[in-house]
Amino acid sequence: VAGSVLQERPSFASTAATSISLAYASNLTAGSLQHVFGTCDGTKDFAATPVSDSKGTAFGATLDNVNDGTNQQRIGHWASSAVTSGADTVTVFFNASAAFNGIWIKEVGGVSSIDKTTGANQQTPTTGTDSTSSGQTSTLTSQPALVSGLSMRTAGGSGPNVGTGFTDTWGALDWSTQARSENKRVTSTAGVAATFTALANVAHTTIVAVFREPGPYIAVVNPRRFVETQTGISIIGAAFGAAQGTLKICPTDNVADANAVSQTVTAWGDTSITFTAVAGTGSLGSGATSYVFVTDTGALSNASGYPVNFAVTAKLAWTKA
Amino acid sequence: MAKATQITVPLTSLTVGQRGPFTSGLLPSNLTGYMLDLTNDATWPTSGDVLKISVEQSNDSGATWAFDASITLSAGPWRAKDGTVINTGVWSVGLQNQGSATRKIRVSMDVLQPCVLGAVVSSV
Numbered sequence: 001v002a003g004s005v006l007q008e009r010p011s012f013a014s015t016a017a018t019s020i021s022l023a024y025a026s027n028l029t030a031g032s033l034q035h036v037f038g039t040c041d042g043t044k045d046f047a048a049t050p051v052s053d054s055k056g057t058a059f060g061a062t063l064d065n066v067n068d069g070t071n072q073q074r075i076g077h078w079a080s081s082a083v084t085s086g087a088d089t090v091t092v093f094f095n096a097s098a099a100f101n102g103i104w105i106k107e108v109g110g111v112s113s114i115d116k117t118t119g120a121n122q123q124t125p126t127t128g129t130d131s132t133s134s135g136q137t138s139t140l141t142s143q144p145a146l147v148s149g150l151s152m153r154t155a156g157g158s159g160p161n162v163g164t165g166f167t168d169t170w171g172a173l174d175w176s177t178q179a180r181s182e183n184k185r186v187t188s189t190a191g192v193a194a195t196f197t198a199l200a201n202v203a204h205t206t207i208v209a210v211f212r213e214p215g216p217y218i219a220v221v222n223p224r225r226f227v228e229t230q231t232g233i234s235i236i237g238a239a240f241g242a243a244q245g246t247l248k249i250c251p252t253d254n255v256a257d258a259n260a261v262s263q264t265v266t267a268w269g270d271t272s273i274t275f276t277a278v279a280g281t282g283s284l285g286s287g288a289t290s291y292v293f294v295t296d297t298g299a300l301s302n303a304s305g306y307p308v309n310f311a312v313t314a315k316l317a318w319t320k321a
Numbered sequence: 322m323a324k325a326t327q328i329t330v331p332l333t334s335l336t337v338g339q340r341g342p343f344t345s346g347l348l349p350s351n352l353t354g355y356m357l358d359l360t361n362d363a364t365w366p367t368s369g370d371v372l373k374i375s376v377e378q379s380n381d382s383g384a385t386w387a388f389d390a391s392i393t394l395s396a397g398p399w400r401a402k403d404g405t406v407i408n409t410g411v412w413s414v415g416l417q418n419q420g421s422a423t424r425k426i427r428v429s430m431d432v433l434q435p436c437v438l439g440a441v442v443s444s445v
Contacts, residue, residue, distance in 0.1 A: 009417065011390055015359055015399055015410030018370055021391040025417045071402075089388060097395035100402065156402060170415070 001110040002298070003146030003213045005169045005183045006032060012039070012102035012179075020103045021091040028088050028107055033114070034059075034080035035106040035148045035209055036090055039179070040098035042072035047093035051078045054089040064119035064207050073100060073154040075205050079114040083107075104181060108146060111211035115141050116191070119207030121154065130163045130195035134208040140189040142255075142303045146211045147186055149194020153178040155202035163195030186210075187299060189256065215300035216240045221292055225309040228279040231266070235273040235306075241296035244268040247275055248293050251283045253305040255293045259283055277310060285312035322351050324443045328428060332360050332439030335372070335432045342427035345442065347382065350422045352444040354415040357428070359394075360439040361408050366396040372438065373431040376414065382423045389426065390414045413445070 006029060011022045020038075036051050036059070051059050058081040065076040092103045116137035125132040132151055149166070153159050159180035162168045166182035186192055194208035218237040226233050235247075247265050250257035261280035265273060273294065279285035291305025327345035348355075357374065365371070371394050378389040398406045428442055 007417065009415050011392075011412070011414040013392055013410065013412035015392075015412060016395050016397055017392050018395045019393045022414065023387070023389050087387070097397050099400060101392075 002144065003108065003110040003185055003211055005148065006107040006109045008104065008106040008170055008181060010102065010104040010170070010179065014100055016097040016099040017094065017101050018097060019091050019093045020101050021089055022103050022105055023087065023089040024105065024107060027086050028083045029109055030085040031082050032107050032109045033082060033111055033211060034090065035077065035108050036092065037075065037077045037104040037150050038092035038102065039073065039075045039152060040094050040101040042067040042069060042074040044094055044096045044098035045074065046076050047095045049093060050076065051090065051092050053080070053091070055084060055086070057081060057083050060114065063114070063117040063209055066119040066121050066205050066207060068121045068154040068203050068205050070123060071154040071203050073152065073205065075119070075152055075207055077207050077209060079209060104150060104179065106148060106181070108148060108211055110213055111146050112214035113212050115145060115210045115212045117209045119205065121203065121205040123203045124201050125198050125204050126201050127198050129197050132160050132196040132198045132204045132206055134194040134206040136191040136193045137208065137210055139191050140210055142212050142215060142301065143189045144185055144187045144213050144300065146213065147184050147192050147194060147208060148211065149206065149208040150179055150181045151194065151196040151204050151206040153198070153202065154205050157202065158199055160196035160198045160204060163197065212303065213300055214239065216294040216296055216302045218292060218294060218302050218306040221306050221308050226277050228277055228285055228312050231276045233275050233277060235292065235294065236271065237294070238271055239296070240268065240270050240273060240294050242270050243297050245294065245296040247273060249284055249308070249310060250291045250293060250305060253291045255301045255305065279310065279312055284310055287311040322349060322353060322445065324356065324445045325349065326441055326443050328442035330440040332362065332437060334435070334437050335430065336435055337432050339429065339431055341429035342377070344383065344427040345425050347422065348424045348426065348444045350420050352416060354413060354445050355426055356443045356445050357412045358441045358443070359410045359412065361399060362437045364437050365399065366434050366436055368396045370395050370433050371436050372433055375429045375431070377427050379425045380421055380423060383425045386427065
């Protein structure tokens with residue numbers, strides 16, 4: 001299942017509060033993660049325990065906490081671990097009586113963990129298309145991934161339009177807030193930004209989180225040391241998919257390595273693969289560590305390559321291993 | 322959709338304890354949320370949490386209710402973004418699942434210390 005936002009809701013208040021709570025409209029789906037945004041008067045901050053839910057789901061540390069010191073409006077965000085199914089209410093807590101507070105909750109399905117995040121305040125983002133931006137994340141650990149962003153017009157007024165390629169899964173421009181939410185799925189590990197188009201060239205704060213989709217998992221390659229044309233090498237793991245995808249070995253721990261060599265698959269199952277080693281014409285077979293990647297038919301690969309020693313001859317393999 | 326008043330709680334001196342629930346009629350099927358326009362006066366407390374406002378939602382004309390949202394209002398002057406002291410505030414909550422013709426909301430208040438508060442609840 002591809003990563004997507006299953007449901008979301010906002011709530012905002014101008015009146016000072018110490019906490020604000022919001023229930024999901026529908027029961028959560030087991031295994032989903034949550035992406036929660038909070039905002040408050042920038043002279044205040046989030047509490048030491050800034051977010052919790054009625055299920056007792058674990059939330060990680062604050063991902064980003066960006067304050068517009070000119071307009072005194074703060075935005076933070078958090079991601080939860082996998083949830084259990086059922087009704088849930090999320091609360092954001094402030095460290096003092098904080099006005100202009102709010103919460104935006106998202107249930108994100110088809111993802112396994114948080115990957116990269118970033119955020120930025122722009123005082124004059126211009127009204128150019130996609131000029132309102134969180135800034136680029138660092139290179140993603142894996143792909144595909146779900147990009148979840150939010151931008152708030154901290155100077156006041158209507159929030160921005162969503163950026164190119166993004167989807168506004170909440171709906172029409174909100175009637176009460178200065179914020180806008182957006183999401184998109186990416187299939188590249190290049191760094192990514194949440195971009196919006198501001199309706200006025202005034203201050204906005206934009207933050208983004210990238211969630212990794214779960215991919216194949218390799219538990220073991222047996223034998224771990226092998227030579228070219230060796231048959232019967234087995235891979236044991238999970239989520240390879242029932243239908244045959246692709247298997248390759250890369251000279252670096254990078255699924256996109258240009259010198260990757262496809263291997264000859266002789267048996268494929270969801271939890272096991274058997275193959276015959278192919279060295280190709282590149283640098284594989286030198287006996288140096290190489291990396292095995294399984295890619296399913298949905299283009300999902302194991303997050304990190306499984307290290308093996310691959311040599312052209314048995315002598316080299318056993319010497320180097 | 323157009324803002325439409327559903328519940329009115331006049332500006333009232335509230336003592337510690339539970340107030341409500343104050344229940345709406347059937348809400349418009351095309352609403353995108355609800356909004357509470359709050360009013361206080363110069364006697365608003367100066368320290369601590371003051372009251373918790375909770376909203377429940379029914380999708381079966383009031384036969385069953387489920388928690389929907391809450392906010393714990395705290396002490397100190399209410400201010401506009403420019404710092405001006407004011408006596409009004411707004412709390413807005415977005416709703417999905419448009420199209421229901423059997424939806425109601427009800428509002429309860431847990432007053433934690435004496436205060437004066439009024440509220441107008443509207444569908445939007």
